[in-house]
Amino acid sequence: MSSGNRKLVTIITEAIIETELCADIEELGASGFTVSNARGSGSRGIRNAGWSASSSIRIEVVCGEAIAASIARHVSDKYYDNYAMILFESDIKVIRADKFT
Amino acid sequence: MSSGNRKLVTIITEAIIETELCADIEELGASGFTVSNARGSGSRGIRNAGWSASSSIRIEVVCGEAIAASIARHVSDKYYDNYAMILFESDIKVIRADKFT
Amino acid sequence: MSSGNRKLVTIITEAIIETELCADIEELGASGFTVSNARGSGSRGIRNAGWSASSSIRIEVVCGEAIAASIARHVSDKYYDNYAMILFESDIKVIRADKFT
Amino acid sequence: MDPVIWFFALGVFAGLARSDLRIPPAIYDLLSMLLLLTIGLKGGVELARAPMAGILPQAAAVVAMGFTLPLLLYPIARKLGRFERADAASLVAHYGSVSVATFAVGVAFLADKNVSADSQLPLFLVLLEVPAIVVGVMLARRNQAAGQWGRLLHEVFLGKSIVLLVGGLLIGWLAGPIGIRPLEPLFFDLFKGVLALFLLEMGLIAASQTKAVRQSSLFIIAFGLMVPVPLALIGALLGWAIGLSVGGTTLLAVLAGSASYIAAPAAIRIAVPEANPSLSLTASLGVTFPFNIFIGIPIYYHIATVIHGGVG
Amino acid sequence: MDPVIWFFALGVFAGLARSDLRIPPAIYDLLSMLLLLTIGLKGGVELARAPMAGILPQAAAVVAMGFTLPLLLYPIARKLGRFERADAASLVAHYGSVSVATFAVGVAFLADKNVSADSQLPLFLVLLEVPAIVVGVMLARRNQAAGQWGRLLHEVFLGKSIVLLVGGLLIGWLAGPIGIRPLEPLFFDLFKGVLALFLLEMGLIAASQTKAVRQSSLFIIAFGLMVPVPLALIGALLGWAIGLSVGGTTLLAVLAGSASYIAAPAAIRIAVPEANPSLSLTASLGVTFPFNIFIGIPIYYHIATVIHGGVG
Amino acid sequence: MDPVIWFFALGVFAGLARSDLRIPPAIYDLLSMLLLLTIGLKGGVELARAPMAGILPQAAAVVAMGFTLPLLLYPIARKLGRFERADAASLVAHYGSVSVATFAVGVAFLADKNVSADSQLPLFLVLLEVPAIVVGVMLARRNQAAGQWGRLLHEVFLGKSIVLLVGGLLIGWLAGPIGIRPLEPLFFDLFKGVLALFLLEMGLIAASQTKAVRQSSLFIIAFGLMVPVPLALIGALLGWAIGLSVGGTTLLAVLAGSASYIAAPAAIRIAVPEANPSLSLTASLGVTFPFNIFIGIPIYYHIATVIHGGVG
Ligand SMILES: Nc1ncnc2c1ncn2[C@@H]1O[C@H](COP(=O)(O)O)[C@@H](O)[C@H]1O
Ligand SMILES: Nc1ncnc2c1ncn2[C@@H]1O[C@H](COP(=O)(O)O)[C@@H](O)[C@H]1O
Ligand SMILES: Nc1ncnc2c1ncn2[C@@H]1O[C@H](COP(=O)(O)O)[C@@H](O)[C@H]1O
Ligand code: NA
Numbered sequence A, B, C: 001m002s003s004g005n006r007k008l009v010t011i012i013t014e015a016i017i018e019t020e021l022c023a024d025i026e027e028l029g030a031s032g033f034t035v036s037n038a039r040g041s042g043s044r045g046i047r048n049a050g051w052s053a054s055s056s057i058r059i060e061v062v063c064g065e066a067i068a069a070s071i072a073r074h075v076s077d078k079y080y081d082n083y084a085m086i087l088f089e090s091d092i093k094v095i096r097a098d099k100f101t
Numbered sequence D, E, F: 001m002d003p004v005i006w007f008f009a010l011g012v013f014a015g016l017a018r019s020d021l022r023i024p025p026a027i028y029d030l031l032s033m034l035l036l037l038t039i040g041l042k043g044g045v046e047l048a049r050a051p052m053a054g055i056l057p058q059a060a061a062v063v064a065m066g067f068t069l070p071l072l073l074y075p076i077a078r079k080l081g082r083f084e085r086a087d088a089a090s091l092v093a094h095y096g097s098v099s100v101a102t103f104a105v106g107v108a109f110l111a112d113k114n115v116s117a118d119s120q121l122p123l124f125l126v127l128l129e130v131p132a133i134v135v136g137v138m139l140a141r142r143n144q145a146a147g148q149w150g151r152l153l154h155e156v157f158l159g160k161s162i163v164l165l166v167g168g169l170l171i172g173w174l175a176g177p178i179g180i181r182p183l184e185p186l187f188f189d190l191f192k193g194v195l196a197l198f199l200l201e202m203g204l205i206a207a208s209q210t211k212a213v214r215q216s217s218l219f220i221i222a223f224g225l226m227v228p229v230p231l232a233l234i235g236a237l238l239g240w241a242i243g244l245s246v247g248g249t250t251l252l253a254v255l256a257g258s259a260s261y262i263a264a265p266a267a268i269r270i271a272v273p274e275a276n277p278s279l280s281l282t283a284s285l286g287v288t289f290p291f292n293i294f295i296g297i298p299i300y301y302h303i304a305t306v307i308h309g310g311v312g
């Protein structure tokens, strides 16, 4: 069981950009991503899943430091100003680390 | 892209107190929160989303150390004894850190 | 409010093994677990919740280092080769730490 | 036996046999929403036909019963059950309040027998949901802070079941028998089918309670089995006394003999969080609900016909 | 008043009173899917009966109106509202486009009055959804990159509402009045009930907009209240001019006077992300939608009868 | 062509065109639950009418076919397809087992043609679901631990599709044609509409398989296209031999020629996890399902009429 240190990048944002954002993440070199539904409140008001047009998603990406940095940069440049969004990063240890670039 | 260190506070608890708990969190000074649905099992038995009255939620709050501590204290004082609940904290790095108090 | 350091083990895998995997986790000594629904993409292709037979789940377990290690070992031995799955671990601080073995 | 009851049995079987059959929560919400609106609309349409005059004193009597039943049960729970005050209060709140699903099965039972019921019963269903919860909370904490009470009453009166029932009543009453016609295919024609699916889910839930039932004290099981008939008898006598028909008397008995498992648990969880929620739920959902739909309702109907001199 | 409107009122009440009543997103999706398919199928079946000959020039006129309305509104938003270009463009895209739920309430309104409408109206509904969005995006960015346009048109033309409407139209047209019969119980008989549940949710959503409405500028509220009738008048005149019946004229007025809150927000969110989405949504959902279903539709029907000389 | 088939086509189109049309998983669960219960209930009601006497030997013959078909296919998958043992076993388990949705389309097809079918077919549907899976697992691992077998049989026999089909059969049989009447509006009248929505989702799913189909070996595509008709022919001959009507013969052919994509994938995923799930799924869902509903079913009906001497 090879295990190693990686970054977990979490993005919470509007469901409407799911397709585009996931495509961007793959393009930036991440080996995968996980999406789940969420709702919440932040600087740009309440976002409630009760009405599909304004629901949120949480995207998680396990990746190396370099890709994490480039996701953070790209995503914040491209979307942050116009879409409700937060992005954070934490340190994790993954098993079978070799499959995460 | 300003980034900085913050805490991620995660609370897993009963769906029935969502409204009240979220109001408390905002009152304690957090700039936002994210809620998603969950199910699980712990010291207070199985909680299955199949029956709405006993489903769980997971609340996540990104905030500074002081607010994290006050959330932990307040929430555990007010709810821990009577509601199924766990609470934990981890270190994260957020982009646009200035917006998280 | 006693608080202490623990591990958060996160497993993202196929929904079909939820029952079995959760039973394993309890058997390995974890005091509980939390499950939520997800979708995603990884080395084994796209997994979309749109069709129930191929949806994913995310399981989180709060536990001590020893149990975290045994979960990682057991799970990766038993499931990793045949099921779409990733597993990672992070450091957290929990309140009422005594209840997490 | 009415086929909808078999759906309950199917759910219990699937649950006990650990089948992977599940009703998604969203579907459960849809089904219960449809049931509540249907009962409300049906009652409202009937009320539009009936003279409102005589209903007020009847309603007052029904509300009085709602306050009385939990007070009758409380000593039993404290003395015989040796329950802490919070747990006893929670239990009597559940049994004083009512179960919409049991009521719906009662409605279907009467429809099968071609027995009609008075139009005000859905109104009584609404009226009976609240008083027992209030009594339960008062028993648990006599010096409740005022702010908490506000929140509790809000929770109960604006809980979705009351909003949908009362909303349905009003809409049915405003629309009347003709205005409601375009809504009938969804709300009236599908009623039995929707009830069947709902009972399938109820069966799955009841099965998930079996472990709790087995672990619970004998008292809880005995309570769940033996309390409904006496309560229903009180309901039936009251129904007869205030001049309801046989059908109406049966349904009032069903309401009195049923125990809440939606409104009461939610309200008590908030107002009396130190009560153990699984105690009351085990009794009401795991014992009394199945008892009522299989055994209780036919008994209550029999009681109603006897009281009305229908036998002999 | 049509009882489905009361469901909207019930939703608004529940939302304002902060009831815990919620429609799960999956159920909202089911309801809107059923409405869209029903409208499409109904239109398709009617089209199968009608001669297609005269429809083409009518359709061209309707599309022309779709391009014109937002251009008429744009100066108002810029000058009177003092909006930035992006916000003004977003607003006129919403009001130039159409609301399926308002259309459905219009259809139910006419059915209640036993007024029949021309079969091509669902087709016009589809045709009117797109042009205003295109105009809005062009107003916001005249030098839009070509790649973005591709994505936008894809988003709009293959958005689920158009796919279901056009798909329903085609299937209804292919199946014809007889082939469609086995589908009628779900899609036609349940229509009003489904619409009622949908409006319940719309009421909850509208109530959640009240805070936004109160915080928004007076201009937005005035815009939402005063723009629909003139727009509807244009629609009614066009309907009369191209030879529609009173019913068809009413529905074209409804389309013109309604504002989009599904297709337009989604498309604009992608094509003009710097526009503040809550401005347009507050106006269309929080102000214009309730205005139209309570007050607007009867007015538009009155206008249509007057134009057709039906009064006097 | 039956309009429900167009819904499948609409789903495929929307999926290929990357529309944002999605059916929420909870709705998919509701639709499949309704279909399974409807088929079960319908069969049960018919069984209540029919004499049970002759059915037992027929059932035995059908089960024997269920064990035989995968054994016939296995050498093809191993020799011609050069598949590993696990993958070949998985593939034949899928094709030996049956597809409820294909069966439902077959039922709708016959209803359109006013051809009635024998009442025991839903029973045969249940009986055919299991044997092929058992054979597949035995082919994959001859020395399977006993404990695993227990779990597998549990998974299959208590999987939700069998629980709902058998439960529906029993309830329909207990209720009989009169007792079932109140359930007809939901389960029988809406059947075609529910099937239409279900096929819309199936179309979306099939479209999502196109990438897998394109990437898969030619063998998988050829297998998915060429195996159904011979299998269906076997089914038709057996149906004729055991004395079924033309309708019943057609449906048994449909069952034989269809491939499972719900029960089998789930069971095989657990019992033979080293098999690549996308191979079998691509064939059964991406190739055989569309083939059967567009082309196969009419052919099987033709075969059945020819065997019964209906042509000439
Ligand atoms: N402090 C926070 N903690 C947790 N989640 C947050 C926080 N702030 C914002 N969010 C989430 O991120 C989404 C977008 O945030 P914003 O762009 O600030 O409106 C919100 O709807 C929340 O779900
Ligand atoms: N060790 C654990 N790891 C992950 N989640 C847990 C754990 N213990 C409890 N939970 C979650 O927290 C909820 C409440 O826990 P408890 O109060 O211990 O019953 C459970 O239903 C689980 O969802
Ligand atoms: N790099 C990643 N980051 C986040 N989630 C991932 C990643 N790789 C895989 N996953 C998730 O884990 C599931 C199984 O991964 P795999 O076994 O690689 O197909 C995927 O469907 C994703 O939900
Ligand atoms: Na009661």
Ligand code: NA
Residues within 6 Å of the ligand: E094, E095, E096, E097, E098, E099, E231, E255, E256, E257, E258, E259, E260
């Ligand atoms: Na408009």
Ligand code: NA
Residues within 6 Å of the ligand: F094, F095, F096, F097, F098, F099, F231, F255, F256, F257, F258, F259, F260
């Ligand atoms: Na087969």
